[in-house]
Amino acid sequence: MTMAPMGIRLSPLGVAVFCLLGVGVIYHLYAGVLSNHLSYFRQRKKVDLRDLLAVSVEAAQLGGKEVKRVREEDSLNEKSKGETKEGAKELLTMGDLQSHRKMFNLIKNTFPEITVYSEESDNQADPVTWSRYIPDDILKLEKGREVSADSITVWIDPLDATQEYTEKLVKYVTTMVCVALEGKPVIGVIHQPFTGFTAWAMVGQGTNMASRSDYNVNPPKVIVSRSHSGEVTNFLHTAFGNSTTIIPAGGAGYKVLSLLKMHSGQPEPIDEADVYVHITYIKKWDICAGAALLNALGGHMTTLKGENIDYSGTPVNKGGLVASVDVDHKAILEKLPNWDPSKH
Secondary structure (H helix, E strand, O other): OOOOOOOOOOOHHHHHHHHHHHHHHHHHHHHHHHHHHHHHHHHHOEEEHHHHHHHHHHHHHHHHHHHHHHHHHOOOOOEEEEEOOOOOEEEEOHHHHHHHHHHHHHHHHHOOOOEEEEOOOOOOOOOOOOOOOOOHHHHOOOOOOEEEHHHEEEEEEEEEOHHHHHOOOHHHOEEEEEEEEOOEEEEEEEEOOOOOOEEEEEOOOEEOOEEOOOOOEOOEEEEEEHHHHHHHHHHHHHHHOOOOEEEEEOOHHHHHHOOEEOOOOOOOOOOOOOEEEEOOOEEHHHHHHHHHHHHHOOOEEEOOOOOEOOOOOOOEEOOOEEEEOOOOHHHHHHHOOOOOHHHO
């Protein structure tokens, strides 16, 4: 006699429990793998600030070589890229572009995870890489201060004072790199291509610059932009009196250096000012490096209202600026007349 095969009935509840157990096992297996990958990714995105300072110095100097070469070859090929809010032409030269390509690509090739903003934009890649050289004075700084790459914003100005560059007023010309951490400037580099001097600072760690032995604010010598010194003259005479000395100059980097003690090897002595004032909009790549240098020396760079400037996000600082070191910054601010940069 032949027995018919018997059917097997599966409990729906048992199937559900079995599936849930399977999903749980797979989840735990993949969660462990994913956790390890995320941990590795986070570790890769850490940046050592001393290394970043060394790269910033090398970038500014490399860009400076391009700026100097183009000027000496007289191959500027200048053109206008628009106008400032005040109506002054914004010029672009091959010096700006070639410097940008070196500076931007050196930083991005070395630290691809960090955000870099430049005054210029160009899609031409350059395989330039960091030499791994760290200058002796920077080598003495603390190593191992690592920060998250996504907390860093780098601002570069491949050629500050382009107008003066075209006029061969090269003493005003600088290349600049600034590193902001959570919007606060912590590394500043200002390089003079035509003297070869590089000023640098890491806030809280060290700098190769120093403030001068004396400043005078009764009244102060104030350095301002030569491109629109008319309005600012009236502003400063209202603040400090008609005997105030006003120094028109090109380049925000140069203006910050004018507040500091400069080395004696300058072929042409730079102006010496007590305060730097700007009463209209200004871009962050123009001022961030100077802010870091001043902060490292206990100085200040604020808006006209005394507010700290956030060096993250949009590139425009709409509050004007006042910069000083080793003087009563608050007292200077209190003398300034009411002024709205957006209306000028």
